[in-house]
Amino acid sequence: MPETTWQGYLRPDGRKGIRNTLLVVYTVQCAQFVAHEIAQGEQDTHVIGFPGCYDNEYAIRLMLALARHPNVGGVLAVGLGCEYTQPARIAEVVERSGRPSESFFIQEHGGTAESIHYGKALLASLRERASKVERVPMGWRDLTVGCECGGSDGTSGLAGNPVVGRFYDWLIDQGGTAVFEETVEMIGLREVLASRAATPEARLQIEQTYEKAERYCKSVRQYSISPGNFAGGLTTIEEKSLGAVAKSGTRPIQGVIRVAERPAHSGLWLMDSVPDETFMQFGYTNPNDTEGIMDLISAGSQIVLFVTGRGSVIGSPIAPLIKITGNSRTFQNMSGDIDFNAGTVLDGSSTMDKAATSLAGLIASTAAGEMTKPERLGHREYFIMYKHQDTPSLQEGCRA
Amino acid sequence: MNAECFQIDRRDNVATLLQDATEDTEVLVRGDTQATSLQCRALIRAGHKIAVCDIREGDHILKYGQPIGVATSAIARGEWVHLHNCRSLYDAKSSSLDLESGERKETRYA
Numbered sequence A: 001m002p003e004t005t006w007q008g009y010l011r012p013d014g015r016k017g018i019r020n021t022l023l024v025v026y027t028v029q030c031a032q033f034v035a036h037e038i039a040q041g042e043q044d045t046h047v048i049g050f051p052g053c054y055d056n057e058y059a060i061r062l063m064l065a066l067a068r069h070p071n072v073g074g075v076l077a078v079g080l081g082c083e084y085t086q087p088a089r090i091a092e093v094v095e096r097s098g099r100p101s102e103s104f105f106i107q108e109h110g111g112t113a114e115s116i117h118y119g120k121a122l123l124a125s126l127r128e129r130a131s132k133v134e135r136v137p138m139g140w141r142d143l144t145v146g147c148e149c150g151g152s153d154g155t156s157g158l159a160g161n162p163v164v165g166r167f168y169d170w171l172i173d174q175g176g177t178a179v180f181e182e183t184v185e186m187i188g189l190r191e192v193l194a195s196r197a198a199t200p201e202a203r204l205q206i207e208q209t210y211e212k213a214e215r216y217c218k219s220v221r222q223y224s225i226s227p228g229n230f231a232g233g234l235t236t237i238e239e240k241s242l243g244a245v246a247k248s249g250t251r252p253i254q255g256v257i258r259v260a261e262r263p264a265h266s267g268l269w270l271m272d273s274v275p276d277e278t279f280m281q282f283g284y285t286n287p288n289d290t291e292g293i294m295d296l297i298s299a300g301s302q303i304v305l306f307v308t309g310r311g312s313v314i315g316s317p318i319a320p321l322i323k324i325t326g327n328s329r330t331f332q333n334m335s336g337d338i339d340f341n342a343g344t345v346l347d348g349s350s351t352m353d354k355a356a357t358s359l360a361g362l363i364a365s366t367a368a369g370e371m372t373k374p375e376r377l378g379h380r381e382y383f384i385m386y387k388h389q390d391t392p393s394l395q396e397g398c399r400a
Numbered sequence B: 001m002n003a004e005c006f007q008i009d010r011r012d013n014v015a016t017l018l019q020d021a022t023e024d025t026e027v028l029v030r031g032d033t034q035a036t037s038l039q040c041r042a043l044i045r046a047g048h049k050i051a052v053c054d055i056r057e058g059d060h061i062l063k064y065g066q067p068i069g070v071a072t073s074a075i076a077r078g079e080w081v082h083l084h085n086c087r088s089l090y091d092a093k094s095s096s097l098d099l100e101s102g103e104r105k106e107t108r109y110a
Helices: A027-041 A057-067 A087-096 A114-132 A154-173 A189-192 A202-220 A229-233 A237-248 A291-298 A328-333 A352-367 A373-377
Strands: A003-010 A020-028 A045-049 A072-079 A101-105 A135-139 A142-148 A176-181 A253-258 A267-272 A303-305 A321-325 B004-005 B012-019 B025-033 B037-039 B049-051 B060-063 B066-071
Touching: A003 A352, A020 A027, A020 A057, A027 A045, A027 A072, A027 A114, A027 A135, A045 A057, A057 A072, A057 A087, A057 A291, A072 A087, A072 A114, A087 A101, A087 A135, A101 A114, A142 A154, A142 A237, A154 A176, A154 A237, A154 A267, A154 A303, A154 A321, A154 A352, A154 B066, A176 A237, A189 A202, A189 A237, A202 A267, A291 A303, A303 A352, A321 A328, A321 A352, A321 A373, A352 B060, B012 B025, B012 B060
Parallel strands: A020 A045, A020 A072, A072 A101, A142 A176, A142 A303, A176 A267, A253 A267, A303 A321, B004 B025
Antiparallel strands: A003 A135, B004 B012, B012 B049, B025 B037, B060 B066
């Protein structure tokens, strides 16, 4: 396994980034076009935003976590001028984190063309200030990695996820941090997960998180297993769930974090991204793959792994996405998009350990600045939607 | 005729077929395993599971080193392991599904 260090960007909170990205954040759909035009042609600038006019505490927490991510060097918040979410408040919080930030309302700057021009000028000054960040050596113990799977096929549970799990075990043994989620795909594994708790508190958190995911599945009357899964060879829901959980490896689970919350210390952490039961019912847990990837980035993951058996073309803002397939045919068909072929363990040309070592090498070179395939292609999909976590109960009302 | 299967964890008593296999196909076992090959004793489709050792009725079916269900009858090495001889420990309905299509037999289309 590679014993490696690389140069990172030191942030005032002590965390280290592997990129020094500028982020444009828009606060309502009406500002989305201007935000993207400001970032157009700026290689170091990514865009995220929230489309809703009515604000949502979950979405604000998520945007603030992303805006203060270790890979982010400076932030420009752009609003239209009449929405609930306030760009100036976002900029204040970012400024307090020790990063340069700016904000403005389009309505106060004369419309589209003037706002784009003004935004580009602000971006240039942010870039100037962000470039003064201190460079420091960084290693595995400074790294947080997330993993998601989507567009799965039979190879995901056999090769893609188990190879990531083997890497997770090794990363944690080096003092690093790893996060996994998708608790609604863990049905039937209450004891399997709880038995991996590092502490009695962690066990309680895992049991409660599992029970919440199960209540969610019951309330929407859907479990993650379908007739096609059985026809394809899966026999029980436990078997399918274990294939998804295989990406977490075998190390103890330190506890449960929620979206926009970061792990308290190194080790393996489970993320609960299932909405709370609230006055709007549950809502959706992960409406698409990108939403889950945003959750993992919000925990401070500097790199996210995405296991896709059938093949996906998405990327992500802020944290580079490394796309992994367990299907050698998919790797050949989509070689411009997929970064890593774990299918070598199935055809016998590699072993689980060798594949995990070579994945670690790819992660180290990505951390050192090498661009992943989605980064090179310019894929920066993002998704922030209304959701409720840690919100007041039905009795307390929506704005208590 | 030859086929291959993949065993994920050394403790597992099943492996996943990577190609279709029929009775008397010699199946090469890859992955975390001590077995090198075994004789297939039924028609088993790619993606489905083959027993890599003899399994007694009531034993756990192990994959990922963890129980994915319990054997509802004795299963010999080389046999197909699926809904007809493995029951979920969690989902009481799992063994009432159609063996080929996985469809729920009690759902009425009326």
